[in-house]
Amino acid sequence: MEQSSVFDVIIIGGSYAGLSAAMALGRSLKKVLVVDSGEPCNKPTPHSHNFLTQDGKTPSEISSIAQQQVSQYKTVHFYTDVVIEGKKTAEGFEISTQSGERFEGKKLIFATGVKDNIPNIPGFSECWGKTVIHCPYCHGYEFKGKKTGVWGHVERAFHLAGLVNNLTDDLTLLPHGEDQLTVDQAKKLQQHNIKIEEGEIHKIEHKNGNITHIVLKNGKKLLFDALYAAIPFEQHCKTPETLGCELTEQGYLKIDGLQRTTVQGIYACGDNTSPMRSVANAVQQGNFAGAVVNKELTEETF
Known part of the structure; x- marks a missing residue:
């Protein structure tokens, strides 16, 4: 993918919340980039539950189906990499990845989940x-x-x-x-x-x-x-914090009722914002975040 590609929205994190946001935006013909490392937090879990129509399926099966469906929307693009840096620009934001790529987006959505701090206990x-x-x-x-x-x-x-x-x-x-x-x-x-x-x-x-x-x-x-x-966790991606996004006392990204972080133009959804760590909740938040971002992009041009 070419450097300095410009998108309406860059979604960092391509699991359930990120893909749900991408679908909502893709269906509105917004140019979207989803950057994902391919290492979801629930990778060790053999089965996912409490999600209508998907109860008992493996996490990878759900995400694979989701990616196939989102890929049908041709304005949505995918890139496998890790975001390591972000900065504000005159038009929005620029992100840099581990491989050295740079992408520009008018809005950012962080759906990066959390990292569990596994205790040093054998087994x-x-x-x-x-x-x-x-x-x-x-x-x-x-x-x-x-x-x-x-x-x-x-x-x-x-x-x-x-x-x-x-x-x-x-x-x-x-x-x-x-x-x-x-x-x-x-x-x-x-x-x-x-x-x-x-x-x-x-x-x-x-x-x-x-x-x-x-x-x-x-x-x-x-x-x-x-x-x-009940083990401690940390944000899987530190880029929101370096961009100025605030955390709650519990360590989640602070958002308002519209999935907006404390930095204008940056949104967050999924496990990085909520103690309700479930696939169903991530999908709901992602869908809502995508709709909110589409609305705000529309209002800026209509």
Whole structure:
């Protein structure tokens, strides 16, 4: 692709949110470039759930179908690369990629997701997205009635335990960090027959990503089928921040009700803006962002 190609919109991130935005814009004949690295955050996950018409399909299957459908709109172009820099120009923005390409766009949409900071616990990464999971809406039904653990800092783990409680009668909270459960929290866990297991996780024993045991540093072995884990994350792409986009206290890109960031002309959608990390939510946000950007482009010329 030629350097300094000019587009109406450049979408950074070509997974569910990015492709959804591209479809909305392509159907309005806007010239769009989608730049994507091909490494989605949910790559380890074997199946996607809680998305009408796509329930149970693999993430790659959903994104492959989506890309095929978006590719039918000839004003939408694709480029496989990583965006490493962006700057404001008189006409909009210019982005630079890892391979040295530069592209100009009147508007930018960041659909770049987040990067999970996997803890240095043996077996954790191998099970992540399979039996070590983050979301009861995405994975909970598949582990209903199973022996389940919830691991994380107290507040987040307690919140997750409440959501998971109705899915299993065998639930154990493994609080992590220095914070302690309050008297009221401990009482509520006891009322719902949720066990509390103190002690740091040493390793996760598994077979091909399927948990067999969780081994604590005190040597105790716990039998689990699934472990919900509330782990920290960071923005997958730092370019929005270097362009001046603000983050929320939780680390998400700050947006208004129209998917606009705090920098005029830059929009964001998907996991980089919301704690509701699901394919369905990403598609909805992307579709809306595409419609908003199309409207604003139209208003500038009509």
